[in-house]
Amino acid sequence: MRNDLIKASEEYIYSRRDLSTMAEMIPENVRILDLGCGTGRLLKAMQVLKGARVMGVEMNESKVIECIGRGVPVIQKNLDEGLSDFKDNSFDFVILSQTFQTVKRPDVILDEMLRIGKRGIVSFINIGYWRARIQIALGNMPVTRTLPMQWYDTTNIHLGTISDFRKLCRDRNIRIVTELPLQERNRIPLRCRLWPNLFASTCVFIIEK
Amino acid sequence: MTNKTDSVGIVEPHDFVLQEGIRLHSGQILAPVTLRYETYGTLSEKKDNAILIEHALSGDAHAAGYYAESDGRPGWWDSMIGPGKPFDTNRYFIVCSNILGGCSGSTGPGSINPATGKPYNMSFPVITIEDMVDAQRKLKEHLGIQKWLSVAGGSMGGMQAIQWGIKYPDEMDSVIAIATTARISAQSIAFNWVGREAIMDDQDWNHGNYTEQPEHGLATARMLAHITYLSEESMRQKFGRRLQSSEDYSYAFKKDFSVESYLEHQGSRFVERFDANSYLYITRAIDYFDVAGRHDGELKKAFEHVSCPFMVVSFSSDWLFPPAQSRELVKALLDNDIDTTYCNIESSYGHDAFLLEEATLGRMLSGFLDNLYDRREEENAK
Numbered sequence: 310m311r312n313d314l315i316k317a318s319e320e321y322i323y324s325r326r327d328l329s330t331m332a333e334m335i336p337e338n339v340r341i342l343d344l345g346c347g348t349g350r351l352l353k354a355m356q357v358l359k360g361a362r363v364m365g366v367e368m369n370e371s372k373v374i375e376c377i378g379r380g381v382p383v384i385q386k387n388l389d390e391g392l393s394d395f396k397d398n399s400f401d402f403v404i405l406s407q408t409f410q411t412v413k414r415p416d417v418i419l420d421e422m423l424r425i426g427k428r429g430i431v432s433f434i435n436i437g438y439w440r441a442r443i444q445i446a447l448g449n450m451p452v453t454r455t456l457p458m459q460w461y462d463t464t465n466i467h468l469g470t471i472s473d474f475r476k477l478c479r480d481r482n483i484r485i486v487t488e489l490p491l492q493e494r495n496r497i498p499l500r501c502r503l504w505p506n507l508f509a510s511t512c513v514f515i516i517e518k
Numbered sequence: 519m520t521n522k523t524d525s526v527g528i529v530e531p532h533d534f535v536l537q538e539g540i541r542l543h544s545g546q547i548l549a550p551v552t553l554r555y556e557t558y559g560t561l562s563e564k565k566d567n568a569i570l571i572e573h574a575l576s577g578d579a580h581a582a583g584y585y586a587e588s589d590g591r592p593g594w595w596d597s598m599i600g601p602g603k604p605f606d607t608n609r610y611f612i613v614c615s616n617i618l619g620g621c622s623g624s625t626g627p628g629s630i631n632p633a634t635g636k637p638y639n640m641s642f643p644v645i646t647i648e649d650m651v652d653a654q655r656k657l658k659e660h661l662g663i664q665k666w667l668s669v670a671g672g673s674m675g676g677m678q679a680i681q682w683g684i685k686y687p688d689e690m691d692s693v694i695a696i697a698t699t700a701r702i703s704a705q706s707i708a709f710n711w712v713g714r715e716a717i718m719d720d721q722d723w724n725h726g727n728y729t730e731q732p733e734h735g736l737a738t739a740r741m742l743a744h745i746t747y748l749s750e751e752s753m754r755q756k757f758g759r760r761l762q763s764s765e766d767y768s769y770a771f772k773k774d775f776s777v778e779s780y781l782e783h784q785g786s787r788f789v790e791r792f793d794a795n796s797y798l799y800i801t802r803a804i805d806y807f808d809v810a811g812r813h814d815g816e817l818k819k820a821f822e823h824v825s826c827p828f829m830v831v832s833f834s835s836d837w838l839f840p841p842a843q844s845r846e847l848v849k850a851l852l853d854n855d856i857d858t859t860y861c862n863i864e865s866s867y868g869h870d871a872f873l874l875e876e877a878t879l880g881r882m883l884s885g886f887l888d889n890l891y892d893r894r895e896e897e898n899a900k
Contacts, residue, residue: 311896364857373861374881380889382827382857384848394849 318354326491327432328354330513331404334430334487335359339401342366342426344388344418345408349376356381364400366392389413392421400426407432407455407511410465419483419516428486429516435490437470437506454493455510471506478516487515524600525592526558526607529583531623534615536656543646550632553657554579554623555615558599559607561661566894568663569605569887570654570690571595571614572671572678575743575800576792578622581614582607597876604883609891610667617678618653619645619800621793627726628793639795640726647674647807651681658689667894668887670694672872673839674800677807680847684809687823692890694883696831697872699843700817700850701808706838709746710801713739717794726795736794737785744784749835749868753777817850827857829886831879833871834864859886 322332328351335341338360343352346365349372355361365383367373376383384394389412403426405418410433412418422429434455435441441451450460458465469477471490478485490501490509501508531554539549556579561568571581573594582599584592593614599605605612616624619642627642658666669690671679676698683693717723720735748756757777761767764774773779813819828851832844841862851858863878865871872879 362857370861370864370878374878374885377829377859377861377882378885378889380885380893382859383861384852384858385861394845394852396853399852399855 314353314357318357321350322354322358326493327406327511327513330489330491331406331430331432332358334489334513334515335361335402337361340364340399341402341404342395342400343404343406344392344422345405345411346372346376346381346383348372349379349381349383351404351406352376352381353379388418392418392425395425397424398427402426402428402430404430405432406430407434410434410467410469412467415467416477416481419477419481423483423516423518427517429514431474431514431516433471433474433512433514434465434468435471435506435509435512436468437472438510439507440510442507453510471509471512474512474514478514483516483518485514486517487513489513524602525596526583526600528586529556529558529580529593530585531556531579533623534657534660536653536660540618540649540652540656542643542649544643546643548618548625548643548645548649551618551625551653551656552623552629553615553618553625553653554620555613555657556580556582556593557614557661558582558612559610561611561663564898565661565663566665566667567609567891568611568613568661568666570658570666570669570682571599571605571612572669572675573614573617574671574673574675575797575804576740576788577675578620579614579616579624580622582612595873597873598880598883604880604887605670606884606887610887613657613661613663615654615657617650617800619650619796619803621796622791624653626793627795627799642795642799644802645799646803647677647681648685650803651678651685654678654682655686655689664689666690667890668692668694670696670883671698672696673698673869674804676839677804680809681807683824683826683828684820687825690826691894692827692829692886693824694829694831694886695844695847696879697833697836697839697844697869698847699807699839700820700847701810701843702804703840703843706746707805709742709838710805713742714798714801716742717798720794723794726798728794731789732794733786733789736789736792736797737782739797740788740792741781741785744781746838747868747870749837749866751835751866752868752870755866756780817846818853821850821854821856824851824854824856827859827890829859829882831860831872831882832862833867833869833875834862835866836869836871838869 352363368387403422444451490505534553536551580593582593582596616622631638669679669682676695716738717735720732722732760776809820810817832841848860
């Protein structure tokens with residue numbers, strides 16, 4: 310049964326490039342808070358693979374129930390209501406996985422992440438990606454694999470580029486410890502690493518203050 | 519009814535008598551103390567699969583199953599307790615006892631005072647939620663249980679579960695607190711007060727020395743309380759402005775509206791099974807419940823020694839124990855680095871949702887308990 314859990318965890322982590330990248334960056338036996346944790350699969354994987362002590366925050370009731378079914382402690386909460394329930398420095402890592410662009414105040418949440426945790430991990434959807442740029446250049450809001458929704462019904466209300474994110478961090482005195490530009494394919498081409506703002510569809514940042 | 523495969527079937531209550539009694543929070547000794555309790559499922563050899571279920575104000579030890587084949591009504595939480603149900607009796611050993619101060623088998627104001635040979639009535643000492651828990655702890659010892667797998671309850675039952683966690687933090691693997699609070703609000707104290715006034719204003723109450731229940735006062739108290747268990751929305755859906763029988767208003771003060779006769783029905787049914795003095799004592803215990811009060815008013819401090827995981831559940835339309843109170847509890851738990859799970863279930867049923875939202879609450883309970891149990895089994899196997 311334990312082996313099944315390990316296998317399922319690894320399969321899940323390696324199904325998405327940003328998840329495996331994040332997972333590889335997390336050391337063993339740390340405390341992890343995942344904001345917008347969904348059904349808790351990432352946290353479960355961290356629990357199983359890294360012996361992490363985990364907690365999730367999720368707004369959706371049925372997803373919360375799935376977290377509970379997985380044995381992942383979870384607080385039902387809308388991230389836009391703030392995170393004052395969590396005390397300073399109570400986690401090693403605070404994860405915001407493809408959720409950053411959906412919150413009302415991304416700037417505030419970055420500060421909150423680094424108040425609650427020693428380090429933040431943000432997986433960020435890059436609107437500067439060339440496929441998105443082409444669509445905008447042709448006159449339409451982009452619809453891509455990482456941004457599949459139409460502009461009018463999307464939950465992604467704060468889209469920005471990698472370069473925008475860097476500037477936001479600079480303005481708020483947040484240090485980017487690691488920046489890992491990604492593409493969906495397994496091998497990251499050189500151009501993606503050289504010009505991430507143009508060639509990375511997502512980017513994982515580790516940040517601290 | 520009883521041959522349903524997911525029922526615990528025919529059950530019988532037991533009485534645990536503690537001759538030496540217990541020392542109450544007020545300093546008084548109450549002796550002897552009887553606790554009526556029921557159990558479902560089988561206690562494991564290691565005695566580590568026991569779950570304590572805590573009942574609410576008007577509940578009793580009969581949480582699941584039937585007393586006889588002909589019995590039409592199962593125990594009060596039968597939807598949650600049984601083979602394959604969230605409190606799965608194939609896995610867990612479930613214990614539920616009638617609270618101290620109650621009127622369904624445990625020692626309460628209606629019990630005989632051994633010093634006088636007469637019922638205590640109003641000479642019964644004022645009890646607290648802590649006293650109820652202390653009495654249950656004696657039952658735990660009696661059953662030979664070292665550690666509960668979980669202590670779970672809703673409403674006043676949730677208060678007891680919280681109190682267990684605070685007072686005996688090493689004696690359980692988890693706490694489940696549903697539709698409850700760590701300290702009761704002024705609004706709830708106010709409702710309790712009016713309910714007690716209704717009872718004590720009834721001539722038949724006679725300072726607690728009655729032979730027949732002060733029916734009018736007790737029914738009024740229950741009707742008032744019942745309104746607080748519902749929500750505006752659930753009352754609108756259930757009754758609206760529907761008239762009970764006639765086509766038109768009576769232009770008198772009879773029961774015209776469905777909601778009026780519903781409440782009257784609830785009141786008169788309650789009088790058949792509940793004791794007025796018990797109602798006074800139990801609501802008082804609820805009023806006094808404030809775990810922060812004993813820790814310099816700081817809720818956070820109350821949970822300093824707690825380490826086991828908590829699951830806290832509230833219901834969106836519950837205005838008696840509103841979600842904000844659960845969130846306050848959650849914050850205090852998080853402040854103490856306790857593994858906490860919290861969900862505010864979307865429901866229109868008001869406070870009563872904790873007995874009615876079976877499907878959603880059931881999935882949460884079974885998910886939480888199964889993981890706890892599996893993890894423990896895994897550790898045991900190592």
